[in-house]
Amino acid sequence: MKRPALIVATAIFLITHAGNLQVPLYNTYAQIAGFGSGISAVAFSTYVAGLLPTLILLGGISDRIGRKTTILASLLSASLATLLMIVYPTIYTLFVTRIFQGIAVGLITGTGTAYLSVLMPRSSAIVATYVSLTTSLGFSSGALFTNAALFYNNSLVPLSYWVIFILTLGCIGFAIAFLPEQPVSKSQLIRLPIFPDGTIPAGLAIALAWSLAGIVSIILPAQLVQYNLPNWSGPILFIFVIAGVLFQPLARKLKGTRSLQLGCILLVLGYIVFTFGAWLGILGLVLTGVALAGTACYGFTYLGGLAEVVRLSDSQSARAVSGYFVCAYLGYGLPVIFIGFFADRIGILNALLGFGAILFVSNILLAGMYQRANKKSA
Known part of the structure; x- marks a missing residue:
């Protein structure tokens, strides 16, 4: 280099x-x-x-x-x-x-x-x-x-x-x-994002997936401390990201809708496992669930959604991808705020369970929608 x-x-x-x-x-x-x-x-x-x-x-x-x-x-x-x-x-x-x-x-x-x-x-x-x-x-x-x-x-x-x-x-x-x-140019400074027809579900999928980044960084370690476990935010976040990166080569080989469908399932499964581990104070379960969720967040859902947005956006792919990342970062930032404040009022586990219900229903609906899309294209 x-x-x-x-x-x-x-x-x-x-x-x-x-x-x-x-x-x-x-x-x-x-x-x-x-x-x-x-x-x-x-x-x-x-x-x-x-x-x-x-x-x-x-x-x-x-x-x-x-x-x-x-x-x-x-x-x-x-x-x-x-x-x-x-x-x-x-x-x-x-x-x-x-x-x-x-x-x-x-x-x-x-x-x-x-x-x-x-x-x-x-x-x-x-x-x-x-x-x-x-x-x-x-x-x-x-x-x-x-x-x-x-x-x-x-x-x-x-x-x-x-x-x-x-x-x-x-x-x-x-x-x-x-x-x-x-060299510099006089290109357009502001490039507003757009959301072409059919890209909103992919935006919702990545928003839900990236919402877990805040949870595993801030909320989950606070729960583990209650079991006299050390602050594992660093290792948890590392496993979460790297697990997704390791599965990116496989995700690239899959059709966008198939990758999104698989990501929805893995996201829910991972969330259930690490929430159950946090409830019992079992670090091994927490780390396993975080790794499963990470494969969706930075692997299957991320690349599958990106592929779908590019496919549906034609000549406006740059602005459509910008819209996709707007959804991703809104998911990254906003849900963890509500979960954090609910955790202070009703406890961390109750807050995780409440958000888990929303995550479960949303991802099951999205997985069903992409399953129908896969059958239609086949």
């Missing part, structure tokens, strides 16, 4: 890694301030308030101001987010931090891919692999790194914060020195 490509891939990894760096300490920050799971969930979801406006309103910014400049802005936003938590490690700071993290990921998501595509114009498959690998490893390993740091030194500002902050600053230096700028 050439040096500029390595710098861009490193930037993608560090920015996505930093996005989940504070996850193991969410509930700790909230408890110190006198709050419960509800406020932790709101802080977690504030990420979407930075991410979605950036994706929608600034989707074409790298074409206007340059991709190098956009990558630097993304790295600066991520480093500022981490610095804030180093200086003021409180739940209040976390709200601002999450907005900056969302902006950073929103800026790097399309820009990093576009930059790598220019650097390797004849290697689109390799570019897709680099982006998929760096984002997956980044999102899954941030919380794991902090868990490992807390194991050696329990602190409100663990060593992981400092390490990632310094590495991000180093990446900024390398980007300034070695990353060549690319």
Whole structure:
């Protein structure tokens, strides 16, 4: 890999890694301030308030101001987010931090891919692999790194914060020195998402699937702590993401509707298993259920829904895919807020069971719909 490509891939990894760096300490920050799971969930979801406006309103910014400049802005936003938590490690700071993290990921998501595509114009498959690998490893390993740091030194500002902050600053230096700028254009800055006919069910499926990311990051670890189990948010999130990534090659071979149908079933099955494990305090069941749910969230449902949206959108695929990700990130951010506040009022298990009923009915209906679509096409 050439040096500029390595710098861009490193930037993608560090920015996505930093996005989940504070996850193991969410509930700790909230408890110190006198709050419960509800406020932790709101802080977690504030990420979407930075991410979605950036994706929608600034989707074409790298074409206007340059991709190098956009990558630097993304790295600066991520480093500022981490610095804030180093200086003021409180739940209040976390709200601002999450907005900056969302902006950073929103800026790097399309820009990093576009930059790598220019650097390797004849290697689109390799570019897709680099982006998929760096984002997956980044999102899954941030919380794991902090868990490992807390194991050696329990602190409100663990060593992981400092390490990632310094590495991000180093990446900024390398980007300034070695990353060549690319030509700018006067392309459209705002690219509003669209939802072509037939794509709404795929959007609903990915919203339901990605809603579990917040649950396994914030809600599930809080339940396990009640059984005197350590904070397993890092390992749980790592298993959740990596399980989906490992099944992506299989998901790519399946027809979109078939992959979505399988994802709906695995999502429900995984949710039942990890909720049952949380009820009994059996960590093995929790981890098994998280892995099953992860295969749907980042594997079958994710790729199947993406394939269906592209198939149904014709020449408007870019804006339709944007609409798909709007649904995904709304699912990622909103349900966990309601679950968090209900958990404070009626208990975590009751909140999980209530959401589980909605998840079960919705996914069974979607699986039935895709089964009919499979029969019709056959």
